[in-house]
Amino acid sequence: MMHTQLNILGMGLKKCFNPKAITGELGSLSIKDYLLLSILLASQVVAFFLSGTFDSMSSLSLIVGIVTIVNLILVNRGRLTNFTFGIVATVFWLIVAVKSHLVGDVFSQSYYLVMQFIGIYAWQKDMLKTHGSEVTPKNMTLGK
Template identity: 30%
Template sequence: MFLIKDFKGFTTYEKVLFAAILVAQIAIFLYFWVTDGQADVINIIAGISGVVCVIMSAKGRLSTFLYGLIQAVSYGYISYHNQLFGEVGLQVVFGVFQFIGLYAWIKNMHTDHITDDPAVQEVDSRGLNMMNWVWTILATVIVYVGVGFYLDNFTSAKQPFVDALAVGLSLVGQTLMTLRFKEQWLFWIVINIVSIFLWSRLMFINNEIDAAGISMVAMWIAFLINSVYGYYYWKKLQQVQPDSKY
């Protein structure tokens, strides 16, 4: 079953990197749980599922969509209680994208080049051309302006335009991921930086450093590190996948 097989074929560097990211998430949860009982189980579910999701995405593994669905539900719940309504709507869309992405990827896989085990599959990667870039940037601007206007005028969102920036970039990044473009990782890098700012600023606005805020900041920092590695790895995927496909 791919949910088990997907954990095979990791290099020593990847094991150390991904283990460190997971340990950091668990340590933050335990700290708030032990010190003041603030931590909510939903925080650790969102953090761990999110980290595993992006790790599997960076490796081009199908199980990323299962963990992505869990993360969309849990992170959406946390965002709702923190009045980040753009993030809530985004998680609904992400939930739908998990099924679309699974369908799109499952027909475009090749045997992992590290294990050479036919049961261990990774996705075929491709790159944007100049026209693709033009449409991608245009779509990002349109979504950002539209979402920002809506959040600012029709909701009580605390950070409408910062929220909208994260939403716009995330929707485009998720679309590029579904379509298997390696440039998705460049968008995720920016998204992660924006999201770190979003949650950090929220704690400043609320004048409170809480478990949810710290957990989410740590999660997005982990995502940022993973995104840099993801871009590197997906470029390598283009070199090792069968030439006959493209």
């Protein structure tokens, strides 16, 4: 079946923002993934409380940290719903960067936001080609 580029992106977006797909993919992680997730999330929360700064920007930074950790665990597993968390983290960090006048971060997060949608398209296209529920990992080799 021939899929158009917008159709592929639409299918990927639909899956990314489907609560059932998100909970399903989060629920299918391995014990090692849950252990790593627990350690990283606990570290993030402890660091937040030890910082002693509890204003709105630091609270938003805590949310960004938590969402980014979940994003990275899902990326590592090749799950398409990682982009849901990636978009949320990017938008929130963009807000922090704008409020903090971090010009370089504003530009980089704007770029990352666009790349989230390109990633959704590329990952969905790969999954359609392989008929899989995860992205096929690729090996990097040194060129000659």
